[in-house]
Amino acid sequence: MENTKLIVSSTPHIRSKDSIQSIMRDVLIALTPAALMGIWYFGIKALLIIAISIASSIFFEAAFQKITKKSITITDLSAAVTGLLLAMNLPVEIPFWLPIVGAFFAIIVAKQLFGGLGQNFINPALAARAFLLASYPTPMTNFTSPTGLFANSDTVAKATSLADAVSNATPLSRLNEGAFIPEISDYIDALSGNIGGCIGETCAIALIIGGIYLLVRRVISWRIPVTYILTVFILSWFFGRTPLYELLIGGLMLGAFFMATDYSSSPVTPLGQLIMGFGCGVLTALIRSYGSYPEGVSYSILLMNLAVPLIDRYTKPKIFGEVKKNDK
Template sequence: MENKLLKLSSSPHIRSGDSVPKVMWTVFLALLPALIWSYVIFGLMAVKLTVVCVLFAMVCEAACLKIRKQPVKSCWDGSAALTGLLVAFNVPPTIPLWMPMLGTAVAVVIVKQCFGGLGCNIFNPALIGRAFLLASFPKHMTSWTLGAQFGNPVDAVSQATPLGLLKEGGQEALLEAFGSKGSMYLDLAFGYGRGAIGCVGEISAVLLLLGGLFLLIRGIISWHIPISFLLTLAVVTFLFKGDPLFAILSGGAMLGAFFMATDMVTSPLTHKGQLIFGFGCGLLTFIIRRWGGYPEGVSYSILIMNATVPLIDGLVSNRVFGTGKK
């Protein structure tokens, strides 16, 4: 056997400790607080949903790798499992189990493996999974139930999400549901009370923010996309006489900004490009929420911006060292 130490590849020779599994499991860790909170709020439903989606994503990945004659053990690298978890995070907890499984299969098999596997997909797999489900099962994907409060079991009566309330009844309906502005912010931030409603993983803005900060500190993501995303969303909402704090606390804004838009594969390479990307996501989210047919637009805005990534990368590419100025 040849000695690996004697093998010399071309430069650079700095070795970074980062590997695909390490990055993926760090993201998992960052999602853990939100995951645990969803278990507290939605109970067994959320447990079943997330476990089934994660396992099924890995099964799909393994099957695809086998068919494509790739090393099957890469299904343990966490990328498929993360996709499965994010699909589960993006559906209502009461959805029949086979639907998110179908979404997971679409995400892993069609969006990821059909395009060439890890690192080759154009669109965020989990978000396409969500878009696929939303187009297929509009009724199941938009029926929400208020999560359990301590002592009270999950309420079976379906209700509107805060964004749905805003869309249907405007600010007055929101104030009526939450009581006061202060309690509205608190409920939304911690995903409790009237704020404990929505997709499995998006209910608590603060816990998601915590996970996002963890990723920032560990250097997995840079601040450019989430900050420009949320800042744009808040500023544009403010300019159009909306409530900026409500805009970034409600719906999937936090989950989208920190965990979906920042996907390394489907976001721009340079920091300048990432700022443009985040700006576009924020603007489109606002446009869809305000004038679109759906109350929530984070997922579609990120998908649309995913499609523009090659253009953005071409627009702001760095000058290669040693070549002339244009």
């Protein structure tokens, strides 16, 4: 007891168990059901694209940090999350080098060049998707209908060549062509993911389960996803579309729960988060109804990302016991 050396540190002396790594791990866990459903519907190739995307994201993060002589932070799992989200935002019929280009853009251009985790002003995975969509529009819009886990590439090719109409038809493009009124079976297909689209966006029920997991684990708050989804619902109804079906298709569930809630590119203030969700919802509904693209989720989120610093500035919480300036 005489020569005890004691640690001295500032308060508080206890910390919550949450860490960046535990949060990112939770996001990966939450994305797993939808990713598995994507593999189930789109086959082994979807699994390969996911693996390539994650591996190259982690590689680019480590390589950049190595070259710039920073400490390597791949164990925080944020690069893995970006890689998985990117893959889930890609259609299955793409060449294998495309996710590598996407991962480079997401990690190096959108994230590391702006200062790394927490500093990127737009969602890296969505930025990469937008970049790929602009640069390689043909493969990026080649949406096949689900073929099943054990479909070999021959049958996939056959399926696509047999009926181009089927291979390109996502429910959203069908809606926009008009004269398509979804029936019960369409709702069931959209919920379960048996529709055309990107690898990870089709199975609404799996995404909702993942989103609820994130809410329960308090990784995200309800504010962005709930206002986003509600706004799309109300506006779609207002525009005379099919509001409930609209929620289950396209990238809405993936976007609302997993992309718009990205910490660095969404507001930190509670009121700001409501505005973020509302703004994303308005833009998505407008693009879907009036835009030339059938889908508007990713561009809505990217546009709102740009407004985040402004939103944060004007939505500061009210200070406890704030004294008005003119009282002084």
